[in-house]
Amino acid sequence: MQLNTQPNSSRIACLQGVRAADVVVLILGPDYGFVPAGSAISATHQEYREARGTTPILAFIQQGIDAQPEQRAFIDEVQAWEGGLFRRGFNDVTDLHEAITQSLHDYIVATATGPVDQEDLITKATALIPAERQNQHSATILELAIVGGPVQQILRPIEIENPALGEEVQQQALFGENRLLDRTKGSVVGLDGSDLVIRQDRGGSIRLTEKGAVAFRLPLEDTEANDRMSGFSGLLIIEEIVRERLQSALGYAAATLERIDSTQRLTHLGVAVFISGSEYRTWKTRAQQSSMGGCFHMGMGQSERIPISTVIRRAALRMDRTPLIEDLLVPLRRQFSER
Numbered sequence: 001m002q003l004n005t006q007p008n009s010s011r012i013a014c015l016q017g018v019r020a021a022d023v024v025v026l027i028l029g030p031d032y033g034f035v036p037a038g039s040a041i042s043a044t045h046q047e048y049r050e051a052r053g054t055t056p057i058l059a060f061i062q063q064g065i066d067a068q069p070e071q072r073a074f075i076d077e078v079q080a081w082e083g084g085l086f087r088r089g090f091n092d093v094t095d096l097h098e099a100i101t102q103s104l105h106d107y108i109v110a111t112a113t114g115p116v117d118q119e120d121l122i123t124k125a126t127a128l129i130p131a132e133r134q135n136q137h138s139a140t141i142l143e144l145a146i147v148g149g150p151v152q153q154i155l156r157p158i159e160i161e162n163p164a165l166g167e168e169v170q171q172q173a174l175f176g177e178n179r180l181l182d183r184t185k186g187s188v189v190g191l192d193g194s195d196l197v198i199r200q201d202r203g204g205s206i207r208l209t210e211k212g213a214v215a216f217r218l219p220l221e222d223t224e225a226n227d228r229m230s231g232f233s234g235l236l237i238i239e240e241i242v243r244e245r246l247q248s249a250l251g252y253a254a255a256t257l258e259r260i261d262s263t264q265r266l267t268h269l270g271v272a273v274f275i276s277g278s279e280y281r282t283w284k285t286r287a288q289q290s291s292m293g294g295c296f297h298m299g300m301g302q303s304e305r306i307p308i309s310t311v312i313r314r315a316a317l318r319m320d321r322t323p324l325i326e327d328l329l330v331p332l333r334r335q336f337s338e339r
Contacts, residue, residue: 014043015050023107024051025100026059028078032070045074052081058103060096063089106263116149118311121270124151126307128207128215129274139202140237140281142245143274143307145215146253148266148314154212155260160196169256170198173206178251180204180218206252212266214256216249220275237275237283237336239329246273246325254317269314273328274307275335283336305335 018024026048033042041049051057059078067075079087086103090096128145148154159165166189173181181187185200196208207215222238257266275281308331316324 014047018047018050018055021051021055023056023058023104024048026057026078027062027096028059028071028075029062030065030067030071032068032074042070042074048074048078052085056107057085058100058107059085059087060090060099060103061087062096063091116268116311117151118149118268118270120151121147121149121268121311122272122309123270124213125270125272126309128213129272129307130217130276139277140220141276142216142218142220142242142249143272143276144218144246144249145213145272146250146317147213147270148211148257148261149268149270150266151211152265153210154266155208155210157194157210160194160208160210161191166190166196166198168259169196169206169208172252172255173198176252176255178248178255180206180216180245180248180252208256208260212257212261214253216252218245218249220245235281236289237281238289239283239285239333242275242332243325243329246328247321250317250321250324254321257314257317264314267314268311269317270309270311271324271328272307272309273332274305275332281336283333308332 024047026044033044035042036046039046048057061075061078078085086107088099088103090099125145125147128147129143155165170187170189173179174183174187181198181200181204185203187198187200187203189196189198191197192207194210197205199205204216204218207213209215220237220241222236222241308328310324310327312320312324
């Protein structure tokens with residue numbers, strides 16, 4: 001709810017106040033509120049939509065209420081939107097006061113960050129991708145690394161050694177919304193130096209560092225095509241599989257960062273992606289794969305391929321994941337043009 005003390009308060013003045021605000025505090029109780037003439041939504045709802053996508057919003061939703069139908073729809077809209085939004089529930093006025101005070105403190109801490117060296121983020125993200133060992137018979141692996149900045153300590157050594165953290169990231173990788181690992185295979189959680197690593201035998205792996213960096217190694221095997229093409233599918237890179245792996249890994253990284261850095265000290269992310277073990281592979285969509293029948297043309301090998309990299313604001317990992325995937329996928333595809 002944006003409070004406006006101008007003597008001639010109006011819809012225009014309120015919306016202008018939202019545009020000028022550094023942060024908007026939105027408080028949602030059971031009542032939908034006043035709907036101005038000529039509008040289909042309430043004044044508060046208009047202010048929320050004006051702020052969404054341009055101004056950080058601290059949303060506080062009263063718990064255990066019987067909301068009006070319009071208000072319930074408004075609350076559902078707020079809860080469904082992930083970008084640029086901090087949400088907390090509250091029960092009474094005292095609870096609300098504490099929640100607003102704490103959230104404003106967290107917001108100030110999150111935004112009071114130092115400068116970000118974008119080239120350094122890309123260098124550090126690229127360094128987390130293993131050097132490629134070209135081999136016609138090696139598995140094709142999607143290598144993805146995400147490094148946060150300003151670079152700083154996010155997890156203390158005792159935190160990264162905590163078995164509860166290892167179990168949590170393992171469970172999310174196996175059974176979470178952004179599942180990455182094969183549930184039919186065993187997985188091992190342990191330390192590699194100061195990094196927490198989840199590994200599967202001849203499968204994927206996830207690495208988490210004390211500075212909040214996350215690195216993934218995810219197989220790109222197409223098990224469905226193996227049956228149709230007698231194993232030759234291992235020499236194909238299927239675009240839809242690459243897209244699915246990127247979607248899951250970026251979603252997993254977003255959730256992990258919220259878990260370990262909820263006050264958002266890391267404001268920017270360096271992202272690097274590479275497909276290893278891909279010599280002699282050919283890039284196809286599923287439609288192109290289906291049209292091949294039993295025919296297969298082996299690629300002629302790759303040279304001078306380097307990781308695709310970019311720097312994004314951290315919020316883009318949640319708000320603009322689809323454009324980010326395209327910005328990574330298209331340059332990857334170009335590295336496997338027809339030869």
